[in-house]
Amino acid sequence: MQKTAEVVIVGGGVAGCSVAYHLAKRGCKNVVLLERSELTSGSTWHAAGNTHVLQDNANLSKLHYYTVRLYPQLEEETGQSCGIHPVGGIYLASTPERHDQIRIQASKAKYLGLDFQTISLEDVHEMNPLLNLDGIISAMFEHNELHIDPSGVTNAYAAGARMNGVKIHRNTPVTATTQQPNGGWLVETPEGRIETKYLVNCAGLWGREVGKLAGINLPLMPMEHQYFVSESIPEIEALGREIPLIHDNDGEYYMRQEGKGLLVGAYELGGLHWAVDGTPLDFGHELLPNDLDRVLDNVVRAMDRMPCLETAGIKRIVNGPMIWTPDLMPLVGEVSQLTNYFVIGGLIPGFSIGGGLGLMMAEWILDGQPSLDIWPIDVARFGDWVTHDYVLDTTADNYQTRFRLFFPYEERTAGRPLRTRPAYEHQKDNGAMFGAQFGWEVPMWFAPEGMPPVENFSFRRTESFGPVGDECRTIRSSVGLLDTSAYAKFIVKGPRAAEWLDGLTTNTLPRHRRMSLAPMVHLRGGVVADFTVARLEDDEFLLIGAGVAENAHLRWFRKNGFSSGVDVTSMSVDWVGMSISGPNSRALLSDLTGEDFSN
Ligand SMILES: Cc1cc2nc3c(=O)[nH]c(=O)nc-3n(C[C@H](O)[C@H](O)[C@H](O)COP(=O)(O)OP(=O)(O)OC[C@H]3O[C@@H](n4cnc5c(N)ncnc54)[C@H](O)[C@@H]3O)c2cc1C
Structure with missing residues (x-):
C-alpha cells in the first residue's frame, strides 16, 4: 500500500465510491479508498434502490436530479450495469394539504426546468390500472424517477474511480486517524500507514466509530428498516410492462414493481433503534431478524392502494440498519473542529442523492467550497450541544414521520427543550411560541393575552399572522424588545x-x-x-x-x-442578548436609566 495520498476516503459504500469517482473525474489522481470489508458492506447492499428526486429545497433537488441523470452516463463510461429501470414516479395526494404540497413542488419544478406535472386520475389509471384511486384528490408524475441496483451503482462508481486512477483497498479497516501538525492526517490500517492531506469519513453505519478515531462525536443513530418483495402477482404479469414508482406518502410506505411482484417498504410508528452504543465492528453482510407485524398498519395501507398485493405471497423480507441524523438530512462537508476532515454521514436516500453529494464533496475538497449552497445538509448545523438522548428522541421521531408533510416554518418538537436561556420561563409564561436554533429555544412570536399559544402549521396563514404583524407595527411605530441570545x-x-x-x-x-x-x-x-x-x-x-x-x-x-x-x-x-428597537427606544432607555440617549 502506498505511503502518501492527497485524499483518503474511509468506506466503500455508495457515498465513498461516489466521492472517489468525482474526485478522480476532477483530475485528483492520488486518491485512496479504504474499505474494511468488501465494497457495499454497510447499508448499501440491502437498499431497495428507489429514488425520489423532487425536494423542498431547490439545491437539494438539483443534487437528486444530477444523481439520477448520472446513472446512464456511469454505465456508458464503465460498462458496469447500474440496473436502471427508468419508470418514473406517480405522486398521489389524498388530503388537501398533500394536494397543495405537490402543486407547490410542481411550480418549483417549473422554475428548476424539471419535468414534474399534474396528471389526471385517468392518466394514473392508464399508467397503473391496478391502483385503487379511492380517496385520491390529485396526482403528479415525475418522469426522471427510476430504480436501480444498489450494488451495480456502487461498483460502477468504483469502476469509474479506478479507471481514473483511484486505488481501492478492500479488507483494509482504518484503525486510527491522527491530525498532523501540517494540517494533514495519518491514517493507520493493519496493512500500513498513509499520510494524506484530506480525510473523508464515508463510513456509513460506522460513521460514529470512525468519527471517534478523530475525536469527534457525529450525531448519528442507526434504526432498523424493513421492506419485503412479493412473489409474482398474476395481475402484474398480465400488464406486460413495468409500472411507475408509487409515492402514496400519507400512507408512510413506498412501493414499486420488483420483477413481476411488488416491493413494499415501511416507516412504521415506534421504529426501533439498533446498536445504540455503537455499530459492531464485525457486522457487515448480515440482516436483522425480520418482524413484519411491526409494519402491518403501513402494509395494510399499501394493500388498500394496490389490492392485488393482498393475496400475494412474500418472497423475501429485508430488515437492515440505516443510520439517521437528528433532522433527517445527511451530515455533509468539512467538520468545523478539525482541519481537512470531511464527512458524508447519516445518508438516507443514498441512491437518490449520492452522486450529487460526491460532486459537492469533490468541489469542497478541491475548490475550497461546493458550487451550491447546501446549508440544510451542512455538518456545521450541529454542534457539541447535541446529546445522546437528543439524537435518540429526534431520530425516533424522524423515522416514523419520514414521509409526513411538514409545513414551512414548522418546528419539530422531539428532543426539546434542549438549551434554554434565563428568560425562557418568563417568555413562556408570556405566551411565547418557540422555535429551535442551534439547540436553543428561541421565541418566534408571542400570543397576546386571551389567545392560546398554539400554531397549526399550514401552507396558508396560521395563528401567528396577526400577532407577528402587530409586533412588527409596534416596533416600526414605537419600541420593542427582541431576544437576540441565540445569535x-x-x-x-x-x-x-x-x-x-x-x-x-x-x-x-x-x-x-x-x-x-x-x-x-x-x-x-x-x-x-x-x-x-x-x-x-x-x-x-x-x-x-x-x-x-x-x-x-x-x-x-x-x-x-x-x-x-x-x-x-x-x-x-x-x-445572552436583547435588542431594543424602534423610534421610541431612546426614550425607553432614558426612562429606565435616567441617562441621556439623544444624539
Ligand atoms: C432496508 C433499507 C432499504 C433502503 N432503501 C433505500 C432506497 O430505496 N433508496 C435509497 O436511496 N436508499 C435506501 N436505503 C439507504 C441506503 O442504503 C443508504 O443511503 C446508503 O447505503 C448509505 O451509504 P453509505 O456509503 O453512506 O454507508 P454504508 O453503506 O454503510 O457504507 C459504509 C462503508 O464503510 C465501511 N467502513 C466502515 N468503517 C470502516 C473503517 N473503519 N475502515 C474502512 N471502511 C469502513 C463499511 O464496511 C461500509 O462498506 C435503504 C437502507 C435500508 C437499510
Missing part, C-alpha cells in the same frame, strides 16, 4: 485583529466604539456570515452573526488562518 457572538482581539477582519469582511471596519454591518463572503462572493461588528477597542471587536451558523463561521475563520496575532473566542453560550 453567534465572537470576541476577536489581538495586534492583527483589525487587519485579519478587514481581509475577511467586505465593509470598512467601524471606528473605535462604533458598529457597522460587515458581511463575510466566500470565494465566489456568497455570504458566509452577515456580521454586526462593534469595535470595542482598537484591537478588540465583537462580532454578532446568525446563531445557527456559528460552526460555519468558525470553520471559515479556521480556513482563513487566525494563527498569530489574532485570538477568537466564542461568547455565544456565556452571553
Whole structure:
C-alpha cells in the first residue's frame, strides 16, 4: 500500500465510491479508498434502490436530479450495469394539504426546468390500472424517477474511480486517524500507514466509530428498516410492462414493481433503534431478524392502494440498519473542529442523492467550497450541544414521520427543550411560541393575552399572522424588545485583529466604539456570515452573526488562518442578548436609566 495520498476516503459504500469517482473525474489522481470489508458492506447492499428526486429545497433537488441523470452516463463510461429501470414516479395526494404540497413542488419544478406535472386520475389509471384511486384528490408524475441496483451503482462508481486512477483497498479497516501538525492526517490500517492531506469519513453505519478515531462525536443513530418483495402477482404479469414508482406518502410506505411482484417498504410508528452504543465492528453482510407485524398498519395501507398485493405471497423480507441524523438530512462537508476532515454521514436516500453529494464533496475538497449552497445538509448545523438522548428522541421521531408533510416554518418538537436561556420561563409564561436554533429555544412570536399559544402549521396563514404583524407595527411605530441570545457572538482581539477582519469582511471596519454591518463572503462572493461588528477597542471587536451558523463561521475563520496575532473566542453560550428597537427606544432607555440617549 502506498505511503502518501492527497485524499483518503474511509468506506466503500455508495457515498465513498461516489466521492472517489468525482474526485478522480476532477483530475485528483492520488486518491485512496479504504474499505474494511468488501465494497457495499454497510447499508448499501440491502437498499431497495428507489429514488425520489423532487425536494423542498431547490439545491437539494438539483443534487437528486444530477444523481439520477448520472446513472446512464456511469454505465456508458464503465460498462458496469447500474440496473436502471427508468419508470418514473406517480405522486398521489389524498388530503388537501398533500394536494397543495405537490402543486407547490410542481411550480418549483417549473422554475428548476424539471419535468414534474399534474396528471389526471385517468392518466394514473392508464399508467397503473391496478391502483385503487379511492380517496385520491390529485396526482403528479415525475418522469426522471427510476430504480436501480444498489450494488451495480456502487461498483460502477468504483469502476469509474479506478479507471481514473483511484486505488481501492478492500479488507483494509482504518484503525486510527491522527491530525498532523501540517494540517494533514495519518491514517493507520493493519496493512500500513498513509499520510494524506484530506480525510473523508464515508463510513456509513460506522460513521460514529470512525468519527471517534478523530475525536469527534457525529450525531448519528442507526434504526432498523424493513421492506419485503412479493412473489409474482398474476395481475402484474398480465400488464406486460413495468409500472411507475408509487409515492402514496400519507400512507408512510413506498412501493414499486420488483420483477413481476411488488416491493413494499415501511416507516412504521415506534421504529426501533439498533446498536445504540455503537455499530459492531464485525457486522457487515448480515440482516436483522425480520418482524413484519411491526409494519402491518403501513402494509395494510399499501394493500388498500394496490389490492392485488393482498393475496400475494412474500418472497423475501429485508430488515437492515440505516443510520439517521437528528433532522433527517445527511451530515455533509468539512467538520468545523478539525482541519481537512470531511464527512458524508447519516445518508438516507443514498441512491437518490449520492452522486450529487460526491460532486459537492469533490468541489469542497478541491475548490475550497461546493458550487451550491447546501446549508440544510451542512455538518456545521450541529454542534457539541447535541446529546445522546437528543439524537435518540429526534431520530425516533424522524423515522416514523419520514414521509409526513411538514409545513414551512414548522418546528419539530422531539428532543426539546434542549438549551434554554434565563428568560425562557418568563417568555413562556408570556405566551411565547418557540422555535429551535442551534439547540436553543428561541421565541418566534408571542400570543397576546386571551389567545392560546398554539400554531397549526399550514401552507396558508396560521395563528401567528396577526400577532407577528402587530409586533412588527409596534416596533416600526414605537419600541420593542427582541431576544437576540441565540445569535453567534465572537470576541476577536489581538495586534492583527483589525487587519485579519478587514481581509475577511467586505465593509470598512467601524471606528473605535462604533458598529457597522460587515458581511463575510466566500470565494465566489456568497455570504458566509452577515456580521454586526462593534469595535470595542482598537484591537478588540465583537462580532454578532446568525446563531445557527456559528460552526460555519468558525470553520471559515479556521480556513482563513487566525494563527498569530489574532485570538477568537466564542461568547455565544456565556452571553445572552436583547435588542431594543424602534423610534421610541431612546426614550425607553432614558426612562429606565435616567441617562441621556439623544444624539
Ligand atoms: C432496508 C433499507 C432499504 C433502503 N432503501 C433505500 C432506497 O430505496 N433508496 C435509497 O436511496 N436508499 C435506501 N436505503 C439507504 C441506503 O442504503 C443508504 O443511503 C446508503 O447505503 C448509505 O451509504 P453509505 O456509503 O453512506 O454507508 P454504508 O453503506 O454503510 O457504507 C459504509 C462503508 O464503510 C465501511 N467502513 C466502515 N468503517 C470502516 C473503517 N473503519 N475502515 C474502512 N471502511 C469502513 C463499511 O464496511 C461500509 O462498506 C435503504 C437502507 C435500508 C437499510
